[in-house]
Amino acid sequence: MQIQTFQNPEQLAIHTAQFIIDLVRNNPKATLILTSGDTPVLTYKKIVELAQPADFEEVTIIGLDEWVGIPATSEGSCRYIVEENLLKPLKIGPKQYTFFDSISNDLQAECERVDKLLFEKGGADLIIVGVGVNGHIGLNEPGTSFDNYCHVSDLAEITITVGQKYFTENTTLTQGITIGLKHLLEAKSAILIATGERKADILKETVEQEPNTELPATVFKLHSNSYIWLDEAAAKLI
Structure with missing residues (x-):
């Protein structure tokens, strides 16, 4: 685990964006697991600024998680955030990416579908995640086994409360569907990015x-190949 601190969120985003661009230029058929949320959006915008659409023509992108019961068209969904800030601007076609269908009648089948894709790819080349104020990764809440692959999780109260910020009106959130921590451990590289004092503790x-x-x-x-990249505010207690 390598920890690196950056002066501000923009410097962190530029560094992370360039790392991802270099990875796909060296491995054009890379499989990337990408998160949503506030912190990565700036990274995605920097990728759009710094990369060429051709760089991402052969990549496979998998969404990290979704709120169960929330459609992909919702502004709070993982798919919407990644599509609007990265995939559409880079003209990455729908055949190259997949997200959990969180309104499916068979969520277990959705987990198995994404598991199968990752197994066929030999695991992710990169997974990038944020961290919740309770330490969750994706929607793997405290108490989740490190041996889990994709699964449905019951959301912690703090996750439900904080999650409201992604929606324009109060939204019922009870469960998530998420890439498991076993997939993170099996990824060739893993990055955690975090900004702001609220993440310092x-x-x-x-x-x-x-x-x-x-x-x-x-x-x-x-x-064995993990990175934690923080801005100075998030790293203030380390």
Whole structure:
């Protein structure tokens, strides 16, 4: 686990964007698991600024997670955020990417579908995630086994509360469907990005604690090629 601090969110985003661009230029058929949320949006915008559409012509992109029951057209969905800020601007076609169908009548089949794709690809070449204020990764809440592949999770109250910021009106959130931490451990490289003082406490705990399922972010300590990239505010207690 390599920790690096950047002066501000923009410098972090530029660094992360260039890392991803270099990866796909060296491996044009790379498989990327991409997160949504506030922090990665700036990274995606920097990729659009710095990359050429041709760089991403052969990549496979998989969405990290989705709120169960929320359609892909919702502005709060993972798919919507990644599509609008990265995929559409780079003209990455729908055949190259997949997200969980969180309104499916068979969520277990959705988990198996994405598992199968990742197994066929030999695992992800890169997974990029954020971290929740309770240490969740994706929608892998505290208590989630590190041995899980894709699965449906019951959301913690803090996740439900914070999740409201992605929606224009109060939205019922109870479960998530997510890439499991086993897929993260099997990815060739894993990056956690975080910005802002609100993440400082949980990042301090992540750095200080031994790997344990009550703090999912500590899974990064078990990965042989993992990075934690923070702005100065998020890193203030480390």
